[in-house]
Amino acid sequence: AQSVTQPDIHITVSEGASLELRCNYSYGATPYLFWYVQSPGQGLQLLLKYFSGDTLVQGIKGFEAEFKRSQSSFNLRKPSVHWSDAAEYFCAVAARGTYKYIFGTGTRLKVLA
C-alpha cells in the first residue's frame, strides 16, 4: 500500500539558518509528489510539485525539493529561513493517473528570532 512518512513532527531552526524537511514514500512506481504549507488557521498552499524530468524542483517562497528515486525521498529545502516560514508542512503523493492524494502527517516548523 502507498504511504508517506514525514519522520520529524517538530523542527526548530533559527532565522537565517538552512532547512531540510524529510519526506519518504512507499510506492511501486514513481508517483507525483507535492509539498504544501499550512499557516496557522489557514488552508494548504502548494509550494512545489514533481511530475517528471529534472529531479530538483523549484517552488514558491524560495523553497526547493529534490526527488531521489533510489531513496524514495522528496526532501524540501530552503537555504535561509525567514520568521514567516513558521508553519506546518505536508508532503503528499499521488499515483500516476489518479486524483487521490496520500498525505504525510506533517512537520511543524518553528523559527527562532
Add this chain to the structure above:
Amino acid sequence: DVKVTQSSRYLVKRTGEKVFLECVQDMDHENMFWYRQDPGLGLRLIYFSYDVKMKEKGDIPEGYSVSREKKERFSLILESASTNQTSMYLCASSSPGRGGDTQYFGPGTRLTVL
C-alpha cells in the same frame, strides 16, 4: 488565481444536529474533495466527487454524506453530529490534466461539536 471558498471558518454545533459544510470553487474543476485534519493524523479523505452528482467514498466516510448538484459546489453533510467529528475540515478541487492533478485548498472550517 484558483479560488476555493468555504462557507464558514468556524462553526459550533450541538450533538445530534445536522450540519452542512459548503465549498465553492471558481475554476471549473471536475474533481472536488473533502478532508478532515486532526493533529498527528494529517489529512484524511472523507469523500470525493469527479463529476456532478457523482461521488466516491474516501478513507473515512462513516458519519458523513456529500452532495454535488452543481459543478462548482460540493457540500459535506453530518447527518447527526457527534463530538468525535470535532475537527478541521478542508475542501479541495482539481482538474485532470497532463502530469497529474494539483489540488487547490480552501481555508478550512473548524467545526466544534458540543
